[in-house]
Amino acid sequence: MEMKSILKTSKRVGILKVGESRSTQSSSIGAVRWTLPEEDVQTHSSAPSRPASNLPKNSQQHPRKNSLKDLRSLQECVQFIHHWKKQVDQVCKRLKETPWASESEQTEEEDADEEAQQRIMVWAQELQKATESCGVQSDELGKVLRLLGLKKKRLVNLLPLLEFITWSLLKEDNMKMIPQLWLLAKQRTWKAGIPRYIPNSVWSWICSASTDVLLDPTTNHPWLLLSENQRMVQEGISASDLPYSSQRFDSWPCVLGCKGYSSGRHYWEVDIANKGYWRVGLTTADSKRHGRFPMTPKLGYWALWRSTSQFYACTKPETSLPISLIPRRMGIYLDYEEGQLSFYNTKTKSHIYTFTENFSGTLYPLFAPLDGRTHITIQNTNTEG
Template identity: 40%
Template sequence: MMKDCLQFLIEPAKKLKIRLKESRKRVRHEKKEAPVESQLFIMELARELNKICQRSGVLGHIWTGEDIWPASVCRDFMVEWAAVLEERVQSRISPYDYQYEKPEKKDWKGHLLCMLEAGGEADMGPYKRIIMDWTWGIKSRPQPTVWPGEPVLMMLDDLEFQWKRGRLANLLPAVELVMLAVLNADSPVKEDVTKQWLVRRQRCQKTDAARYIPHSVWNWICDAAEDVTLDLGSANPDLLISSDQKRMRCGLEHRVAPRSPRRFDGWWCAVAQEGYTSGRHYWEVEVGERDWRLGVAKASAARRGFRSLNADTGYLSLRLERGADLKALTVPATLLTKSAVPRKVGVYLDYEQGQLSFYDVERRSHLYTFNEKFSEELYPVFGTVEVVKDLVIRPPNVRHPCLCPGPCLWN
């Protein structure tokens, strides 16, 4: 019997040891695999940009090859920035310069083999040419060094620190920040690069837009904090609203209230007293664990009945269903990552930029952004079906503690 028990313990240990060995071999093999052409191109670009911004060493990790991005992300990066550069410097570079260098004349078999070895990257040639012409143009100037500014360097340090901690998938946001800083140095009208970076990143949902928000940018978002209160006249009669109009949850009994086009009589929702037609606005909400919705409702959006509350009906919102399914209510709905169900949600509206963004306050990370040209008044909207835990609108002067190790570098 004892022998059987020992065998029972030893066999899984043997299998685990074998699997660990295989895993280590696989990791060593993967590390030795050469980066594809698009990845090498981005690494080379990062090296050139790092030379330009000599007072920040954040991109040195890319030069050493420690940070390798998927080829699809590299391709998206090249296409987007080639379009930006083409628009900014079109007057200085002739269209002829955009032509991709044709391969040397080979027999058809050799040419086909060359294309196969390139891994389908030949179509990226024009975009690479635009970007490299731009970097070579900067390097050829008498004074190539560009001082990006203290806020940009603080953001770069923040991004690198979070990348080392594993909170940032890669250093692509840092490369984009440096490119914006260099472009801004060329521009006759100077802009705040850190804010411009946030707007650009949040316009792209496909490349992990801006999961981590640097501290200086987060402070700028929080500076737009508003004192938001619930509108009792809009609340579903079944909702229990606190006396300060900052808390709400579902009651256990159905209640009757005067009918009004302002009032939700189907979904368990309410809007805020305040509506916005311009400017930047930010509010934070402590949410439940099972079901909630947050966002804005357009002034023209219908509130009665159980019609879908999505982008087509005038509602830009996030919803948590069954405690696990976090989704942006686009058409069709966009399912967000299940590993980031927040407990405190920040909602940020930039009316002029046409952006409504959602953040996980505790992780200080981006969840989703609606991009739309706003043309009517927008009201913060809140919804819950929980009967135990309140949905709470947090005071505007409350901020999540800084994540800096030791004394904060930015306060």
């Protein structure tokens, strides 16, 4: 049997190897070890197996130092996670039987291990749900992962979760910072047009930035009708007689949010009824409002555009997105300092597209129902009441 290990400093949670007494564990280093079936053990450049004893000394590889960097290979990480869940019950059972050196140390270790076990079980349950949503049954997961090259399309939604779990294990930062760091790093590199599942802890962190958005009646095009609570907009059957405002759109059927953002994180959700035409995104306080013009980042607009047969990010040239990514309810997330505006399908918790920009000035939510069939309704997701 080949042993795989992740070494962690004393600041991180340590779990004892099944069958290993606590006296063999260093006071400063905790090891998590899992036994993999021999047929699953493979040699990787980032994690070489032990050289055979019958080889000449000069042909043996130098042993590598134990480090958090030993598990860089995605394939090895996937194998680790696959066998990780099977070992949880044994670990939990063994921990209850482990003798402790002192009562105070026992309490501290039990609390840490309980936290680790809970995190493991949450991840395992989430992994199972995400796997099934991809059309992969739980008993197929190991086989599919080993055939990753052939099954890649089936795992496209699942891989971000696998990456997040292994990234969390190997990252030395505070656990509370991992969702933020992971999201910022991944969204900058994700290619457009591929749905990416957002792990639950990352999704919770996104939603923690929820803000209440209301529509500004001084900006809406005369053809647009706003609801009394200023949360729904649709195209009317005729133009309304509205007072003049320099901020009012006179050609594009658009309306802005009342409140602008010049710093911080902000998240809101919109329901988009029917299969009509629409644009949703952000614009600057001083962007053009009058006449017809391309709504692109160069002119201070960052938005997604949808028609009955097309779906685009309004870049120049336009970035085509698959029709399958069009959401029924869409989440919009702004991280001003990091320069990211992201769009998500809230039902599937998947990433649609991210604009990256060095924002300046105040930004306002933008809503544009482009035909009479489209109703855009802002949901109240503000957790602060």
